[in-house]
Amino acid sequence: MNVYANLSLVLLLILTAAGAILIKDLIGAVLVLGSYSFFLALLWAWLGAVDVAFTEAVVGAGLATVLFLLALFLTVPLEQKGQLPRGQWPAFVGLPLLGILLLYIAEDLPKFGDPLSPSNTHLAPDYLMHSLPATKTPNVVTSVLMDFRSLDTLIETAVIFTAGIATACLLRTSRHDSHTR
Amino acid sequence: MNAFFIGMLIALALLIVVYLYRVIQGPTVFDRVLGLNGISSKAIILLVLIGTIYERVEMFVDISTGYALLNLVGSLAIAKYLEQKRGA
Numbered sequence: 001m002n003v004y005a006n007l008s009l010v011l012l013l014i015l016t017a018a019g020a021i022l023i024k025d026l027i028g029a030v031l032v033l034g035s036y037s038f039f040l041a042l043l044w045a046w047l048g049a050v051d052v053a054f055t056e057a058v059v060g061a062g063l064a065t066v067l068f069l070l071a072l073f074l075t076v077p078l079e080q081k082g083q084l085p086r087g088q089w090p091a092f093v094g095l096p097l098l099g100i101l102l103l104y105i106a107e108d109l110p111k112f113g114d115p116l117s118p119s120n121t122h123l124a125p126d127y128l129m130h131s132l133p134a135t136k137t138p139n140v141v142t143s144v145l146m147d148f149r150s151l152d153t154l155i156e157t158a159v160i161f162t163a164g165i166a167t168a169c170l171l172r173t174s175r176h177d178s179h180t181r
Numbered sequence: 182m183n184a185f186f187i188g189m190l191i192a193l194a195l196l197i198v199v200y201l202y203r204v205i206q207g208p209t210v211f212d213r214v215l216g217l218n219g220i221s222s223k224a225i226i227l228l229v230l231i232g233t234i235y236e237r238v239e240m241f242v243d244i245s246t247g248y249a250l251l252n253l254v255g256s257l258a259i260a261k262y263l264e265q266k267r268g269a
Contacts, residue, residue: 008194012197012198012201015201015205016201016205019204019205023205025210027210027213027259027262028204028207028210028213031204031210031213031214031216031217031259032204032205032213034217034255035201035204035217035220038220038221038224038248041244041248042224042227042228042231045228045231045232045241045244046231048235050237050240050241050244053244054243054244054247057228057244057247057248057251058247058248058251061221061248061251061252061255062247062248062250062251062252062254062255063251065255065258065259066254066255066258069258069259069262070258072262073262073265
């Protein structure tokens with residue numbers, strides 16, 4: 001049951017990803033990409049990673065759609081017929097080989113949810129035991145992000161704000177140009 | 182009871198496939214917008230159903246609410262874009 005649900009979700013993911021690449025109309029591609037990240041969020045939720053699913057649903061399906069549409073506001077919503085660069089056979093040979101290598105390596109990874117895997121024997125029990133007494137936060141992921149690694153999160157927020165300010169500056173000048181023209 | 186919820190899950194997933202056909206195939210943009218709206222309204226219910234099966238509804242209600250809110254923003258952005266394109 002679980003495997004079939006996973007498999008069908010992964011199939012839908014591949015279908016939507018291929019659709020987003022193949023559709024020529026860029027607005028349609030953005031919409032298909034929105035459904036792609038919704039299926040990704042559903043897959044995370046089904047695997048039990050609720051926080052990742054929340055982020056994917058909010059950022060991928062919500063914000064990214066709006067950002068892509070903003071980009072289309074300022075440009076032409078048509079795909080350019082680009083000339084494919086010559087000498088692509090290394091990519092055609094190398095990428096499948098890389099995929100086979102990754103699949104081969106994945107055999108050695110610990111099983112999903114294995115209690116004896118290294119990540120479940122050293123760090124995770126420590127956080128699980130100490131996060132509630134130390135931080136008084138019932139959600140362990142939130143306590144790791146906001147308490148144990150709060151400096152990390154602070155600096156990440158600073159980076160994102162800087163990027164946002166830079167993007168706002170860029171978008172403002174281009175809109176000003178289009179008004180004066 | 183769990184079998185009932187899983188049956189609902191599968192039925193909703195099949196409905197989503199129908200909408201997905203319209204989103205990918207749809208000849209005009211409006212078909213795609215409507216298809217995406219249909220998918221997301223099913224998605225909200227689907228997330229709550231997964232939460233019910235996992236017995237962690239309170240967490241999944243948060244996700245589905247956030248998804249619903251931001252989906253509204255996305256639909257508004259698409260509508261505004263289409264209106265702008267009409268006017269130009």
